[in-house]
Amino acid sequence: VAGGRGRAPEEEELLLPPHRRFPRDRGGPTPAFSLAGECRGRMEEGKAHSPHEVFAHLEMLEAQARAADVKEEEAKRQAEKLDRLKARVRELTCQRDELQAKVDLQQKGQLGKEGVVSDPAQPSAHAVLEWKIKNVKDMLQVFYLTGISGKLTEQGVCFCISTAYEGTYLDSYYLDLLTKPQVYIFRHSIPTFIPLAQLAKKYLQTDIRRFLSVLSNHLNAYAARRYQADQLQEHFSDQIEGTLQTNSLCNLLVFNYNVSNKSKTFPFNVRLLYGDLCSSVPTKVTVSCTPGYWLGKCHR
Amino acid sequence: MDEIVAEYIRRTVLKIPRDQIRTMLQQWGFLSEAQLQAINFCQIKDSISQDVVQLCEQFLFFLDNYIYSNKRLWSVYQMNKRGEETDFFDLTDFKKKFKRRLQSALTNVTINFREYEDNAIWIRIAWGTPYTKPNQYKTSYVVYHSQTPYVFISVSVLKSNLPLLCQALVAASNYHDIREMELRSHYLNSLKDIVFKSYSQNFQSYYPKPLQERNVAPENLMIIQENKNEKERIKRVNSEVFGDGPQPKLEFAQYKLETIFKSDPQMNVLNRKVPFRCLVKFSSPHLLESLKSLAPEGMADAPVSPLLTCFVNP
Numbered sequence: 001v002a003g004g005r006g007r008a009p010e011e012e013e014l015l016l017p018p019h020r021r022f023p024r025d026r027g028g029p030t031p032a033f034s035l036a037g038e039c040r041g042r043m044e045e046g047k048a049h050s051p052h053e054v055f056a057h058l059e060m061l062e063a064q065a066r067a068a069d070v071k072e073e074e075a076k077r078q079a080e081k082l083d084r085l086k087a088r089v090r091e092l093t094c095q096r097d098e099l100q101a102k103v104d105l106q107q108k109g110q111l112g113k114e115g116v117v118s119d120p121a122q123p124s125a126h127a128v129l130e131w132k133i134k135n136v137k138d139m140l141q142v143f144y145l146t147g148i149s150g151k152l153t154e155q156g157v158c159f160c161i162s163t164a165y166e167g168t169y170l171d172s173y174y175l176d177l178l179t180k181p182q183v184y185i186f187r188h189s190i191p192t193f194i195p196l197a198q199l200a201k202k203y204l205q206t207d208i209r210r211f212l213s214v215l216s217n218h219l220n221a222y223a224a225r226r227y228q229a230d231q232l233q234e235h236f237s238d239q240i241e242g243t244l245q246t247n248s249l250c251n252l253l254v255f256n257y258n259v260s261n262k263s264k265t266f267p268f269n270v271r272l273l274y275g276d277l278c279s280s281v282p283t284k285v286t287v288s289c290t291p292g293y294w295l296g297k298c299h300r
Numbered sequence: 301m302d303e304i305v306a307e308y309i310r311r312t313v314l315k316i317p318r319d320q321i322r323t324m325l326q327q328w329g330f331l332s333e334a335q336l337q338a339i340n341f342c343q344i345k346d347s348i349s350q351d352v353v354q355l356c357e358q359f360l361f362f363l364d365n366y367i368y369s370n371k372r373l374w375s376v377y378q379m380n381k382r383g384e385e386t387d388f389f390d391l392t393d394f395k396k397k398f399k400r401r402l403q404s405a406l407t408n409v410t411i412n413f414r415e416y417e418d419n420a421i422w423i424r425i426a427w428g429t430p431y432t433k434p435n436q437y438k439t440s441y442v443v444y445h446s447q448t449p450y451v452f453i454s455v456s457v458l459k460s461n462l463p464l465l466c467q468a469l470v471a472a473s474n475y476h477d478i479r480e481m482e483l484r485s486h487y488l489n490s491l492k493d494i495v496f497k498s499y500s501q502n503f504q505s506y507y508p509k510p511l512q513e514r515n516v517a518p519e520n521l522m523i524i525q526e527n528k529n530e531k532e533r534i535k536r537v538n539s540e541v542f543g544d545g546p547q548p549k550l551e552f553a554q555y556k557l558e559t560i561f562k563s564d565p566q567m568n569v570l571n572r573k574v575p576f577r578c579l580v581k582f583s584s585p586h587l588l589e590s591l592k593s594l595a596p597e598g599m600a601d602a603p604v605s606p607l608l609t610c611f612v613n614p
């Protein structure tokens with residue numbers, strides 16, 4: 001009872017590895033005679049196994065073979081994946097080396113077009129100089145934007161304090177200092193109402209950093225208060241009665257406005273006092289309503 | 301404007317019904333449309349009438365300045381404060397105190413105030429005597445920037461009233477005393493520039509300043525400039541001291557100087573080197589501009605002596 005198609009099934013199946021002797025996709029009845037050792041062995045035990053047992057055994061072996069197949073496939077897949085990853089690693093390492101080389105070249109002053117590394121054998125001196133100048137200019141711009149910047153002069157240093165409020169840059173003020181025999185202010189453009197003399201007396205000789213910091217606070221707060229007062233006047237001119245009353249330091253702001261409710265209008269007076277000269281926020285606010293007038297309206 | 305007149309205007313405007321005030325002013329036709337628009341007719345009547353009085357006062361200041369613009373001679377005074385507390389300058393408070401102080405000493409005096417945009421307070425004072433009404437033709441003007449120690453006073457003929465005026469200023473601005481500085485000019489703005497240092501000074505900085513267009517005359521190649529480097533150096537050094545912008549117009553300045561006479565030792569003019577004191581007076585139609593041109597014109601070495609640049613760099 002040989003299966004197959006004109007071959008000697010026993011021969012073929014004996015050539016295949018043991019777990020391959022029963023391929024799943026082969027048609028035909030499973031040849032009973034190819035059970036080389038096992039079945040015969042069992043048969044030789046003397047017992048006459050029922051076809052049921054044989055089939056069960058065959059099924060078990062088939063399942064084993066299938067499992068082995070799956071395992072082999074899995075292992076093959078893993079191996080392939082490993083190969084792929086190894087290749088990727090090699091690729092990335094190569095890329096990293098390339099970029100590192102580019103960075104090294106750039107740091108040495110070699111300039112190249114974007115993405116393309118210039119030929120290190122021919123650096124453009126003009127390009128290098130341009131790049132250096134741009135770098136320095138940017139750095140100086142950064143210093144200026146920090147609010148306090150300076151430049152050494154022949155006999156001392158000239159500081160520039162720039163003011164800003166909520167993203168808007170306002171005026172800049174200058175301090176020309178001489179350093180010999182002591183640090184003193186040669187000339188400046190600080191407004192007269194900023195207590196410069198007081199601050200200089202306190203800090204200039206002992207702690208110049210603190211002096212500049214405190215002066216910068218005063219100037220920034222003043223600029224912010226003035227800017228806010230200007231903005232108030234500009235954007236709310238229709239609601240404010242008359243003009244805003246302030247002073248040089250803008251540390252006292254007084255204005256009037258009306259609150260209307262149907263037919264009644266209530267005049268309000270606002271008084272903002274900025275007790276801290278280094279702050280752009282008022283320390284005391286007084287809002288009052290003209291008493292007699294309200295009562296008058298009420299009676300009517 | 302006379303106080304009594306001002307009061308009359310205020311009371312009369314109050315008598316007019318609110319909705320007719322605007323029409324009345326328009327009929328009069330004296331105030332421009334812009335001035336009418338500046339008055340808020342929705343505020344309480346008292347405020348409206350105050351606004352009208354203020355507008356009339358403004359015309360007074362305008363008229364005075366129109367006629368006497370550069371004929372008035374201004375002097376600078378400096379005030380001193382004892383303490384170091386923060387000054388919360390209240391304009392209403394200042395005006396009240398000043399008026400009260402002056403009017404308590406002199407009954408016949410009219411005082412008007414005007415505030416300008418640069419925080420300058422102008423005070424117009426017409427002086428009278430106990431027996432005569434205030435003379436509107438001979439007025440004193442005071443210009444004061446709050447929270448600064450400087451006051452600009454236009455010297456009036458009635459110098460006897462000056463101490464009283466100074467006292468009133470000191471009391472109203474919460475200072476302690478006042479003294480005259482050695483600065484006088486017909487040009488108020490120039491005095492302000494010098495005292496507040498608001499003229500253009502050249503400060504060295506890395507921050508690129510906007511380039512100023514300068515009209516450079518086309519160079520004639522047939523003319524060779526000798527000492528071109530030296531000329532440039534003088535220009536640069538001069539520019540550092542005086543700045544590039546127009547100089548404040550100073551006409552008169554003086555200072556006291558203590559110095560030693562320098563002479564050839566062989567001449568034996570003075571046996572001992574005794575320092576002597578002197579008063580140096582400068583007068584010119586435009587003092588600072590002429591000092592600035594000393595070095596470029598070759599009349600002095602650059603940098604110019606500090607004895608001459610002390611007006612810009614005290």
